[in-house]
Each structure stands twice: as structure tokens, then as C-alpha cells.
Amino acid sequence: MLDPKFVRDNIDLVRTNCERRGVVVDFDEFLRLDSERRSLIRDIEVLNAEQKKNASILKGDVDEAVRRELVEKGRGLKISIQEKESRLGEIEVLLEKILKTIPNMTHPDAPVGSSERENREVKRWGTPRHFDFKLLDHVTLGERLGILDFESGSKVTGQKFYYLKNEAALLELALVNYAFDILVKEGFTPVITPDLARSEILDGIGFNPRGNETQIYSIADTDLCLIATAEITLGGMYADVILKEEDLPLKFVGVSHCFRTEAGAAGRESKGLYRVHQFTKVEMFAFTTPEMSEEMHNKFVEYEERLFQGLGIPYRVVDICTGDLGAPAYRKFDLEAWMPGRGEGGEYGEVTSTSNCTDYQARRLGIKFKREGEKRPLFVHTLNGTAIAVSRALIAILENYQEADGSVVVPQVLRRYMGGIERIKR
Numbered sequence: 001m002l003d004p005k006f007v008r009d010n011i012d013l014v015r016t017n018c019e020r021r022g023v024v025v026d027f028d029e030f031l032r033l034d035s036e037r038r039s040l041i042r043d044i045e046v047l048n049a050e051q052k053k054n055a056s057i058l059k060g061d062v063d064e065a066v067r068r069e070l071v072e073k074g075r076g077l078k079i080s081i082q083e084k085e086s087r088l089g090e091i092e093v094l095l096e097k098i099l100k101t102i103p104n105m106t107h108p109d110a111p112v113g114s115s116e117r118e119n120r121e122v123k124r125w126g127t128p129r130h131f132d133f134k135l136l137d138h139v140t141l142g143e144r145l146g147i148l149d150f151e152s153g154s155k156v157t158g159q160k161f162y163y164l165k166n167e168a169a170l171l172e173l174a175l176v177n178y179a180f181d182i183l184v185k186e187g188f189t190p191v192i193t194p195d196l197a198r199s200e201i202l203d204g205i206g207f208n209p210r211g212n213e214t215q216i217y218s219i220a221d222t223d224l225c226l227i228a229t230a231e232i233t234l235g236g237m238y239a240d241v242i243l244k245e246e247d248l249p250l251k252f253v254g255v256s257h258c259f260r261t262e263a264g265a266a267g268r269e270s271k272g273l274y275r276v277h278q279f280t281k282v283e284m285f286a287f288t289t290p291e292m293s294e295e296m297h298n299k300f301v302e303y304e305e306r307l308f309q310g311l312g313i314p315y316r317v318v319d320i321c322t323g324d325l326g327a328p329a330y331r332k333f334d335l336e337a338w339m340p341g342r343g344e345g346g347e348y349g350e351v352t353s354t355s356n357c358t359d360y361q362a363r364r365l366g367i368k369f370k371r372e373g374e375k376r377p378l379f380v381h382t383l384n385g386t387a388i389a390v391s392r393a394l395i396a397i398l399e400n401y402q403e404a405d406g407s408v409v410v411p412q413v414l415r416r417y418m419g420g421i422e423r424i425k426r
Contacts, residue, residue, distance in 0.1 A: 001096075001099050001100060001102075001360060001363045001364045002014070002099065002102055002104070002105070002360070002363070003363070004034065004095065004099060007030065007099070007102065008031070008034055011027060011031065013105075014027075014102065014105070015027055017103070017105055017106055017322075018102065018103065020106065020112050020322040020323070021103050021106065021322045021323060021325060022114060022322075022323045023101065023102070023103050023327075025098065025101055025102055026098065029098065030095065030098045030099075033091050033094055033095050033098070034095060036091055037088065037091045037092065037095060040084050040087060040088045040091065041088065043084055044081060044084050044085060044088065047077055047080055047081045047084070048081065050077055051074065051077040051078065051081065054070055054073055054074050054077060055074065057070055058070050058071070058074070100203075100364075103325070103326075103327040103328075104325075104327065104328055104329060104330050104357065104358060104360040105330060105358070106322050106325065106330060106331070107330050107331035107356075109319075109331075110319060110320070110321065110322060110325070110331050110332075111319055111320075111321040111322070112321060112322050113321030113322060113323050113324070114321075114323040115321075115323055115324060116320075116321070116324045118321040118323065118324070119318045119319065119320050119321050119324060119334070120318065120319040120321070121316050121317070121318055121319075122317050122318065122319050122333075123316060123317040124314075124315070124316045124317075125305065125308075125309060125314065125315055125316075126309075126312070126313065126314030126315065126338070127314060128314050128338045128340065128346060129314075129340070129400060131340065131402075132404075133404040135340050135341055135346075135399070135402070136341065136399075136402060136406070137271070137272065137341030137342070137399065138272055138273060138339075138341055138394065138395045138398040138399050139271060139272040139273075141341075141398045141399070141402055141406070141408065142168065142272075142394075142398060144406055144426060145166075145167070145406070145407075145408065145424055145425070145426055146165060146166055146426070147164065147165050147166050147167050147168035147169075147171075147424065148162060148163070148164065148165070148168055148272075148273070149162060149163035149165055150162045150272070157277075158277070160262065160275065160276045160277045161276065161277055161278060162273065162276065164394075166424075167410075167418070167421060167424040168394065170417075170418045170419075170421070171390075171394060171397065171410075171414065171418070172280055172390045172394070173417065174414040174417035174418050175282075175388045175390050175393055175394075175414065176255055176280065176282055176388065176390070177417045178307070178310070178388070178413060178414055178417060179253070179282040179307060179387040179388045180253060180255070180282065182303070182306065182307060182310075183253040183282075183284065183303065183387060184253065186251075186303065187251055188251045188252060188253035188284065189250075189251065189252050189253070190252075190253055190254075191230075191234065191252050191253065191254040191255075192254070192255055192256070193227075193230045193233035193234060193254045193255070193256045194227075194233055194256075195226060195227055195256055195257045195259070196219065196224045196225065196226055196227065197224070197225060197227050197232050197233050197236055198223050198224060198225075198236075199218075199223045199224070199225055200223070201232060201233075201235075201236035201239060201365070202216060202225055202227075202232055203364070204235070204236065204239060204361060204364040204365035205231060205232045205235050205236065205328070205361055205364075205365070206326065206327050206328035206357075206360070206361060206364070207228060207232065214261070215228060215260050215261050215262065216228060216259075216260075216261070217259050217260075217261060226259035227256060227257075227258065227259065228258055228259060228260050229256070229258050229281060229283055229384075230254035230255065230256040230258075230281065230282075230283035230285070231283055231285060231384040233254065233256065234252050234254045234283060234285035234384075235285060235361055235365065235367075235382055235384070236365065237252075238250075238287060238365070238367045239365040239366060239367060240365070240366040240367075241366075241367060241368075242368045242369065242370055242377045243287065243367070243368070243369040243370075243380060244369065244370060245289060245369050245370060245371050245372070248287060248288055248289050248292065248369060248380065249286050249287060249288040249289075249292055249296060250286065250287040250288075251284070251285075251286045252284070252285045252286070253282060253283070253284055253285075253387060254282070254283050254285065255280065255281070255282050255283075256280070256281065256283070257278055257279070257280055257281075258278065258279055258280070258281045258389075259277060259278050260276075260277060261277065262275045262276070262277060272395065273391040273392065273394055273395050274342075274349060274391070274392060274395060276391055279389060279390055279391035279392075280390040280391075281386060281387075281388065281389045281390065282386075282387040282388040282389075282390075283384065283385070283386060283387065284300055284303065284354070284383075284384065284385040284386070284387050285382070285383070285384050285385075286300075286382070286383045286384075287362075287367065287369075287380045287381070287382055288380065288381045288382075288383065289369065289371075289378075289380070289381065290358070290359070290378070290381050292381070293356050293358060293381035293383060294356065296356075296383050297331065297333075297354065297355075297356040297383055300354040300383060300385035301317065301333050301335075301354055301385075303385070303387065304335045304352045304354060304385060304386065304387065305317070305335065307387060307388060308335060308337060308351070308352075308396075310411075310413045311393070311396070311397065311411045311413060311414075312400075312411055312412075313337045313338065313396045313397070313400055314337070314338040314400075315335050315336060315337045315338065315348070315351070316335075316336050316348055317333055317334070317335055317336075318333065318334045318335075318336060319331075319332075319333055320332040320333065320334060320353075326355070327360075328355065328357040328360045328361050329355035329356070329357055330355070330356045330357060330358045330360070331355070331356050332353060332354065332355040332356075333353070333354050334350050334352065334353050335350070335351055335352040335353075336348035336349055336350050336351065337349060337351040337392070337393075337395075337396040338396070338400065339395055339396055339399050339400075340399045340400060340402075341395075341399040342395075342399075349392065349395070349396075350392070351386070351389060351392045351393060351396060352385065352386035352387070352388075352389065353385070353386055354383070354384065354385030354386065355383065355384055355385070356381070356383050357381070357382045357383065357384070358381050358382075359379035359380065359381055359382075360382075361382045362379040362380045362381065362382055363379055367379065367380050367382070368380065397411060403423075406426060407423050407424060407425045407426070408423065408424040409422065409423050410422055410423060410424065
């Protein structure tokens with residue numbers, strides 16, 4: 001959420017930012033409500049001062065007739081204050097509702113565009129492998145190798161659920177341990193988070209937990225939801241907490257199951273493990289001072305690249321355009337891995353995202369830090385980044401490391417976590 005004073009003082013800038021991000025906001029109503037709010041605050045201050053003066057006179061030596069007048073005036077002032085405070089409360093609710101529809105400001109270097117077609121490629125690493133045999137996609141490979149079972153997943157739970165079996169189960173654990181090993185050495189605190197969170201935490205992070213277009217599963221008769229990412233639970237850890245500046249940055253690497261309805265998701269790109277209702281993900285999250293966040297964002301991109309370079313998977317880094325940014329993100333980079341079995345002859349598919357959310361989430365969650373010389377605590381900046389989304393990493397590994405005999409070579413960096421297994425065979 002943006003600072004309402006910033007919105008008021010920079011209304012044209014904020015309006016343009018919303019237009020570039022494809023978001024419609026009633027700014028005229030915002031300005032009207034904001035003006036009424038400030039007028040009410042002034043009125044309440046005047047009435048409170050008058051009430052205080054009236055009470056002071058009452059304490060003095062006054063005759064009975066004057067006392068009765070003062071008492072009656074005091075009652076009137078009290079009623080007026082209550083009425084204005086009640087209206088102020090209503091106004092603040094309406095203002096917050098509008099503020100929550102306004103996305104974060106956008107980094108000046110982010111590409112301007114209306115859809116993912118305007119995303120800007122900034123880097124490529126690795127050369128897609130040339131295969132001299134007929135390629136198989138990860139679904140066919142996984143089923144033939146007996147490591148992916150979509151049929152049982154559909155029978156037991158429903159479409160877009162699956163079982164990981166045999167070496168695929170070991171691969172998931174290996175990928176989690178691989179990411180943790182690297183990031184813990186980089187100063188990240190390891191965390192296994194809850195798989196549920198309160199609706200207010202999801203709302204604070206920027207997810208819509210109960211709306212008509214939500215991607216979130218809600219638990220009936222509770223205020224709990226299944227999380228879509230550990231970003232929610234990692235960010236929520238410090239809700240309403242004032243941190244010490246000397247403790248920043250705080251960096252966490254968390255693992256959780258992730259649950260998404262994927263409403264409306266269909267088509268070739270959604271096949272198999274690419275869009276599923278449940279998967280395991282290792283997530284990076286950081287709390288920083290405002291001065292640190294851009295450098296930390298670049299470091300998050302470096303960590304993601306390091307992980308996929310270690311796996312030997314070709315990828316590209318994409319700078320996300322204004323129209324494709326989520327509301328909390330100031331800037332966002334995606335890492336897209338080469339998936340040979342996708343499309344006609346292979347395509348890049350998103351495997352990680354990392355966003356600098358500046359103080360957007362912190363304002364909604366009340367996360368601040370105390371800086372020497374400042375009278376009031378300041379809002380922290382928050383950043384999130386995928387380390388490994390297991391389901392999509394599995395696609396890239398199975399398809400890039402397949403062999404002519406239908407086997408799959410295990411990336412060298414993962415073998416130590418799999419008891420030395422070098423190849424997945426039928």
C-alpha cells in the first residue's frame with residue numbers, strides 16, 4: 001500500500017503509473033474522501049480544544065446558571081466529536097479500500113508494456129542441447145520411468161494433482177537440500193514455514209484471499225487459507241514488529257508446500273507439472289532498509305542464476321513490464337529455463353521470479369525499523385525470490401537430461417543428495 005500523503009501529493013504520477021500497469025482507480029473519489037478526512041481531523045482537533053477549555057472553566061468558581069450552560073455545552077461538544085469521529089472512521093475504511101487497489105510505483109528502468117509480450121530479455125546463459133533422437137516431454141518421460149503418477153493424483157485428489165515416486169521423490173528432496181546448502185552459506189536463515197496463514201496476512205502480502213478471482217484455497221469456517229508461496233508466511237513473521245536497523249538485512253530461505261487454484265489456467269503451457277494445484281517451493285525473503293533493497297534484489301537474481309547454472313539448465317532472465325507486474329512489485333525479474341519438450345521444438349518457461357516490493361507490503365503489515373535520529377520508526381523494504389519451484393525444476397531436468405534409451409541423467413550437483421544415483425532408468 002502506498003502512503004496516502006504520497007498519493008495525494010503526486011496524484012498525476014500515481015495516476016500515470018496505474019495506467020501503465022492496467023489498473024483502474026477512482027482518484028477523484030480518493031481526493032474527495034482525503035479532503036473530507038483532513039477536514040474532519042481539523043474539526044475534531046478544534047472541538048477537543050474547546051471541550052478541554054470548557055472543562056477547565058467548569059472546574060473553576062462559577063455560579064449555578066453558568067455551570068448548567070457549561071455542562072450542556074460539554075454534552076453538545078461530546079456528541080459532535082463522537083459524530084465526527086464516527087464519520088472519520090467510515091472515511092478511513094473507504095480510503096483504505098481505494099488505497100489497496102493502487103499498485104506499487106514502478107522502477108524507472110522497468111519496460112512499459114501491457115502484457116508479457118513486452119517483457120524485456122536482459123540475459124541468456126547456456127546453449128540448448130541438440131538432440132539426435134526423438135524428444136519426449138516430461139509427462140511421457142516421467143510416466144514411462146515410473147516416477148510421475150498423474151492418474152493416481154487425479155483419482156485421489158483431482159485434476160492437476162500428482163504423485164512423485166521413486167527417483168522423482170528423491171529429486172524433490174535433493175533440490176530442496178541443494179538450494180538450502182547454497183543459501184544458508186550466503187547468510188540466509190533456514191525456515192520450514194506453516195502451510196496455512198490468516199486471511200489478513202495474505203491480504204497484507206498482496207494476495208486476494210477471498211475475492212471472486214482469487215487463486216487461493218480458503219478453509220471453510222475459519223480465517224485460514226492454504227498459502228500460495230512461503231513469501232506469505234515469511235513476510236508475515238514480522239507483522240506489527242519494529243526491527244532494529246543494525247539487524248538489517250534479515251534474510252530467510254523457507255520451504256513450504258504451495259497451493260493454487262490456477263483458475264482459468266489451460267492450454268499447452270499448462271500441461272503436466274507446469275501448472276498444478278500443489279507443489280513444493282524453496283523461497284528467499286529479505287527485510288532491508290530502503291537504501292539496501294535494490295542491491296539485494298540484484299543479489300536475489302544472482303542466487304537464482306547460480307542455482308540453475310549449477311544444475312546446468314540453459315535459461316534467460318527477463319525484466320517484467322509494467323502491465324505484467326503484480327501489485328506489490330516495484331520491479332520483478334523472471335528466470336525462464338529452457339524446456340525442450342514444450343511447444344514446437346522447445347520453449348523457455350518461467351521457473352523463478354524475484355521482486356523488490358519496497359515498502360508496499362510493509363505498510364500493509366506494519367513492519368518497521370527504528371533508525372537513530374528519526375523520531376518515528378520507518379517502514380522496511382521487503383523482497384522475495386524463488387530459489388527452486390520443484391515441479392518446474394523437475395520439468396527442466398527431465399527434459400534437458402533425457403537420453404535416447406529413455407533414461408534421465410541426474411545433474412552432478414544433485415547426486416550427493418540422492419545416494420550417488422547417476423541415472424534414472426526404466
